[in-house]
Amino acid sequence: MNVSVEVSSAASGPSSFPGLSKAAWQDVAAEGALGTANPHAVDLSADQLRSLYRLMALSRRVDRQAINLTRQGALGVFASSHGQEAAQVGSVFALEADDWLFPTYRETVGTFARGVDVVELLALFSGSWHCGFDPYKYRVAPLTTPLATQALHAVGLAMAAKIKHDPIVALTFFGDGAASEGDAHEALNMAGVYGAPVVFVVQNNGYAISVPYRLQTRASSIALRAAGVGIPGIRVDGNDVISVYGAVRTAVDRARRGDGPTLVEAVTYRLEAHTTADDTSRYRSDDEASEWRARDPVERFLGVLREGGVVDDAFLAEVEAEGEATAARMRDFLFDAPAGDPREMFDHVYAARTPQLEIERALLDQELRAADER
Amino acid sequence: MNVSVEVSSAASGPSSFPGLSKAAWQDVAAEGALGTANPHAVDLSADQLRSLYRLMALSRRVDRQAINLTRQGALGVFASSHGQEAAQVGSVFALEADDWLFPTYRETVGTFARGVDVVELLALFSGSWHCGFDPYKYRVAPLTTPLATQALHAVGLAMAAKIKHDPIVALTFFGDGAASEGDAHEALNMAGVYGAPVVFVVQNNGYAISVPYRLQTRASSIALRAAGVGIPGIRVDGNDVISVYGAVRTAVDRARRGDGPTLVEAVTYRLEAHTTADDTSRYRSDDEASEWRARDPVERFLGVLREGGVVDDAFLAEVEAEGEATAARMRDFLFDAPAGDPREMFDHVYAARTPQLEIERALLDQELRAADER
Amino acid sequence: MAGALNAALRDSMRDDDTVVVYGEDVGRLGGVFRITDGLQAEMGADRCFDTPVAEAGIAGTAIGMALYGLRPVVEMQFDGFSYPALNQVISHVAKYRNRTRGRVGLPMVIRIPYGGGIGAVEHHSESPEAYYAHTAGLTVVSPGTPADAYALLRASIAFDDPVIFLEPKRRYWLKEDLELPVTAPPIGEAIVRREGTTATVIAYGPMVTTALEAATRAVGESGWDLEVVDVRTLSPVDMDTLVASASKTGRALVVHEAVRFVGYGAEIAAELSERAFGYLAAPVLRVTGFDVPYPSAKIERHFLPDADRILDAVARLLEY
């Protein structure tokens, strides 16, 4: 009873160029069948294409720098997005300024591409504070580690926006592993019931830590979950940024029009280990990774852009310089970042400190003074 | 994007008779599309057909008696199965002796039909103990109230049976409402991953207390959830006992063969209120119920059996007498049933009473003696 | 009390159009206990609506709503069915303000009918307050009287942090003549419901009535003059009021339905033992449900603390 779904990789790039206008993906009809490749118009100007590339290239640089900072001890741990830049950047590129993003620990580069300051962004991993940025400033929720939980937050925000008649959209990411959690199901189903303007982007990167997709579910595609709750689902080549953008854009537009949620499955691959603390050699072969390295989303997009004459060496040099500057900033501000005053831990439990917290703060204060004296 | 699914009601009775051999239902293909009516062979002898009818008729009587006992205060509350006899009895009729059943508070009649003593069965509602029967004696888990939780227990038991190479099947019921819970999704998905010999029977009775199906999910059918996790799904007329039996039997056989789980959606209707404590007038019209009353599963089956000459008046009189005897037994043992010794509450928390429980038991003992003296 | 809660919801919704009410069966039906009766009809289905059966979903979406500036007031249908939402509550509801360094507070209320005494089937009579009170970042409130039910629910809805609002369901039928609106005591204040000198009885939620009953009986039966303190806000607790009372009487006990072990009463007993150490003539005693799963209806009255059990404990307190 298995339906095998071919995800075209090399073949699913933009179909014509520079009159770039089509991307290939598969729709999941409401009754659940994976449809055939269904080209939707993607209309991006050369400027936009360059922006998209720039974000992907910068993302790659940020990711590499973060891994290095982890090796050097400046970050406690890091979950790399190497190889998933198209899925993440292509998705957030489809959002408007007022839209909201609900990322997980995996979507550092998508969150970076959405505009969050990279130093603030990495606070979770540097251990200086759980969430280092202001969610209201960026309209981005904290990077969330309890899997699938943030999907419900996105649905709730979208429901609220609908109640307030605000034409905004909430986009949330989760993984092929997180899709097994009960919360993922409740989020998809509730979004359907309320017609909430939310887009679920599942990055199916083949693994949940060590557990391969085939041990995660028997479904041939996570996009099929959409059928189970009566919402549209799309499966897309997650290493083709244009396809991702096109699919997510379609979903975002649909949500903004008032036509409800969509589940987009972006099929991609986690080229690095789960996090810097993980060891892939225990559970997968290098060969497998090599195959996917050949479908590198950044290189692939660059190839298409070069071919179409959209980018030139000057532009690429500029992007590279910007990447180096960003990396330098990361090193500057994440190395030996100050710990901050530990007494602050009492300040944000409630809007105001309670009597008990005052007592405990005084105790810590005393401990800190005693330590200073020693 | 809504697919409307016609559930044939009158039309979906056995197609030929007495050479009864076909039932109509819809398969959900692995890729999720609701297939067309797909007749499967159902092969029941006249004796078996009579047994099936007998269980349905007795169920109806048990249900009516339980409602009356609740009105009279002998049961604290009762969740009627009136109108759902075909869905429940037809399902458990497909099980073999060694198979296991995981019911909810709704499946009293299915659990009765499976052989659990009716007085033991109703302990939950009479308040004499949470579960009044021995699960090991009947291979039936307690009637469960936290929705969808028992589906995971069924999956676990089925996984264990598979590990032990025992050719048994676990069948669990849940409702259209419970299907929205995260646990339902985790159960379906895990069953798929492990190819667990489990059958999920969703009684879609149109309501979760006051909430109608269309506010529960946007999916046109709960059977489509199967597609989302890559297991077979079947949607069946839940008021046609032969269709239900045929679908569940197919699923049970498949599971026993080692071919994994199936989700069967039995479309039916809750003719009574949610429980005896509920008031339907606040949320639905009598008209709606009347329509479904016309599709009464017991009457309908009886009509078919009469037509085919499978039952005669003598048999029906016998069944009625048995029903009255069962009802009398319920009255005899559930009216003024003794509360039991409250000190027993300390006996089953752990295999042995802990020191703290001994202290508390002594306290209660003292209280009870003091009360006796007054 | 049910009427007071209903009025509090209605008045809050009238006064503040960011307040939305949702949960299982709260719309058309008005809730299985009718606490939301009439709200959908008056306020519209955008402001009061039913949900699918998904408690994590209810709590999780409320987080998103609060994030977007609404004040969701959600219902868990019964105590035992608040557990599927615990992950959202512990991992997110409680932690959001702290995680975001104070930038995002979540003004939301989770209403939970709780406790036993109504002859319900299993999983419908749980007392989960300790789980919530032990979770830093939550505010936990439980009214003991209709007036407090109204006032505290309104205060909870107006509060800028998430509140777990525990409604003592066996007291839904408790009557009190009220001129609404009742002024709200601030969240975080306990109240001395009855002044006395013999000993202090500390209670909250459903046990306030029971404690007052014990105090009334004690006067006639033993001549004891019991002081009864209603905790009202379980977390953060108004320990000063409790310490003052225990120090004054020199003897204290704490009552709750929940099981004893690592229960809320342990906190009160531990803290009073420390803060009123020099004033206590006897240890602080706990009068609680037993350390067993909540029993079935026919024997639940033997599980639940009643005036007798309280008075027995007072006698023991006085023996020291």
Next chain:
Amino acid sequence: MAGALNAALRDSMRDDDTVVVYGEDVGRLGGVFRITDGLQAEMGADRCFDTPVAEAGIAGTAIGMALYGLRPVVEMQFDGFSYPALNQVISHVAKYRNRTRGRVGLPMVIRIPYGGGIGAVEHHSESPEAYYAHTAGLTVVSPGTPADAYALLRASIAFDDPVIFLEPKRRYWLKEDLELPVTAPPIGEAIVRREGTTATVIAYGPMVTTALEAATRAVGESGWDLEVVDVRTLSPVDMDTLVASASKTGRALVVHEAVRFVGYGAEIAAELSERAFGYLAAPVLRVTGFDVPYPSAKIERHFLPDADRILDAVARLLEY
């Protein structure tokens, strides 16, 4: 300690073929902490296997397995990710024997690496023991040493009721020379790890090491002779051993990482205050994490109780 736990699992699986081990990444990978390392290779994928990411599913299926006569030993990958399973644990794991009037016991173990001190990101350093200990029907165990880790895990797997087995993850790297198998102390026994006369320090799990360190330092720094008691089984607790020690020294404190309010220490303090009332020269003090969500890595050491904080509290105890 990690090695001792791994050996306990292996030996239990060798001795009893109804023991099955499963959870997220426990198979091929051997668990993120390698506690299940090599088990799949030796025992086969039927006995040790990976699950989808679904904690309620893990706990819920374990119930069904235990019902069918297996002894599932399941892993929650981190403390913070045990919360999605709380509904299954509270509503079913804890209640099954009682609900079925003693007919169905559930022999199963839920292993949870818990506590802070390893510089992890949020939700990876929780101390959820109070939630479990407050739940009647659960047995809660937490070893403080490698020998106990081995012996208590084996005893837990052999136990006929469900055990929540809390592994102090920061002590995974603790070394001890062990000749395996170590004999199992029965579940339900505390142990005096160090005899002393000045005051009693009660600890469990990760804080056993810290308490012993404080005791060692106290000798040199202040001449205090501290008695250290390791609770080992948190529920049902061996209160007799604790009361005996506190009565002997007349002064006691209890240490844990978890937040203070309605924490496990409240139970110990409340109960000692009652049972050792006549013997205590000072109130029972609690040395705990603060009542805040677990902080980020750079400041976690200021949250966690350490030997200094324990010794400060001993000084306060002695001032009474």
